[in-house]
Amino acid sequence: MQTEAPLLDVRDLAKRFQMDGGWGRARRELRAVDGISFQVRRGQTLALVGESGCGKSTVANLVMQLLPPSEGEVRVAGEAVDARSSAALRRVWRQMQMVFQDPAASLHPRMRALDIVAEPLRNYGLGDRAGRERQARELLERVGLPVAMQSRYPHEFSGGQKQRLGIARALALSPALIVADEPVSALDVSVQAQVLNLLRDLQRERGLAYLFVSHDLGVVEYIADEVAVMYLGVIVERAPRQAFFARPLHPYAEALLASVPAIDPRRRRQHVLLEGDVPSAAALPGGCRFRTRCPLAHARCAAEEPALREIEPAHFVACHAVAGSPASDSTAPQP
Numbered sequence: 069m070q071t072e073a074p075l076l077d078v079r080d081l082a083k084r085f086q087m088d089g090g091w092g093r094a095r096r097e098l099r100a101v102d103g104i105s106f107q108v109r110r111g112q113t114l115a116l117v118g119e120s121g122c123g124k125s126t127v128a129n130l131v132m133q134l135l136p137p138s139e140g141e142v143r144v145a146g147e148a149v150d151a152r153s154s155a156a157l158r159r160v161w162r163q164m165q166m167v168f169q170d171p172a173a174s175l176h177p178r179m180r181a182l183d184i185v186a187e188p189l190r191n192y193g194l195g196d197r198a199g200r201e202r203q204a205r206e207l208l209e210r211v212g213l214p215v216a217m218q219s220r221y222p223h224e225f226s227g228g229q230k231q232r233l234g235i236a237r238a239l240a241l242s243p244a245l246i247v248a249d250e251p252v253s254a255l256d257v258s259v260q261a262q263v264l265n266l267l268r269d270l271q272r273e274r275g276l277a278y279l280f281v282s283h284d285l286g287v288v289e290y291i292a293d294e295v296a297v298m299y300l301g302v303i304v305e306r307a308p309r310q311a312f313f314a315r316p317l318h319p320y321a322e323a324l325l326a327s328v329p330a331i332d333p334r335r336r337r338q339h340v341l342l343e344g345d346v347p348s349a350a351a352l353p354g355g356c357r358f359r360t361r362c363p364l365a366h367a368r369c370a371a372e373e374p375a376l377r378e379i380e381p382a383h384f385v386a387c388h389a390v391a392g393s394p395a396s397d398s399t400a401p402q403p
């Protein structure tokens with residue numbers, strides 16, 4: 069049994085945006101993230117997955133305090149993050165750093181690679197110039213950018229090299245946690261594999277934890293220890309990787325997995341067709357927010373939003389129809 073306190077502890081996190089309703093219409097509220105909780109332990113990877121618009125990238129930005137939450141709390145190494153205090157934010161950003169989907173947009177175009185990696189050390193007043201450069205050089209070499217490349221500008225690197233540069237910069241302050249928002253989705257498949265291997269090696273060497281945001285279940289199966297599936301701002305299933313990929317329990321998670329093409333015929337799943345479009349987060353259906361597309365929807369689903377419940381050890385599902393759920397009723401169809 070794990071007793072160590074989580075490195076990242078997210079409780080009831082929510083983000084709402086107020087939207088202009090248009091000419092003569094009332095303003096509307098978009099519930100991008102709607103009260104989610106999860107933990108990430110040291111040296112572990114939690115993958116947040118879901119279709120675009122489900123709120124997973126918003127969660128990454130909320131955790132990093134790049135967006136102020138509407139509600140909820142983020143604790144890092146036991147300390148609640150107070151986003152109003154710049155001193156508290158500086159402490160937190162020493163412990164967690166971000167790797168972005170588009171590394172080019174996050175790298176200063178007029179700085180050389182060596183200076184980009186040394187910059188966080190300078191911002192935190194760590195070491196002297198020679199020491200910072202030595203550390204930056206070692207980090208760049210570790211991520212696969214040798215000395216000959218280190219005086220280049222970002223535009224002189226390929227996509228994969230830019231992401232390696234982004235990873236080196238994220239590691240400069242020796243954080244315990246990396247929040248990685250779709251870090252390989254813009255890369256070619258062969259380059260994706262190299263960057264994923266690099267992330268796994270760095271995790272082993274440094275005991276890093278990752279909050280890994282991705283829409284790609286193949287990538288998630290490779291990198292994650294635990295998987296959390298999001299749908300319209302909430303987590304609908306959370307489970308250890310093996311349990312999740314062996315037997316997803318939520319109808320949405322099942323459909324997501326069934327939609328992944330498998331070369332190995334033993335791994336092909338019966339295709340579950342999802343009906344209808346994803347509803348707008350500004351006009352959520354009442355009850356279960358997946359009910360407009362769910363093949364198992366029944367009367368209770370419209371009346372009551374299912375809570376996330378532990379169905380099997382460490383396997384949580386939010387669905388009235390899943391057997392074993394204390395919320396299941398005798399009339400609910402079983403998947």
Ligand code: SF4
Nearest residue numbers: 356359362369387388
């Ligand atoms: S609660 Fe109902 S609508 Fe929602 S996923 Fe379960 S069966 Fe489908």
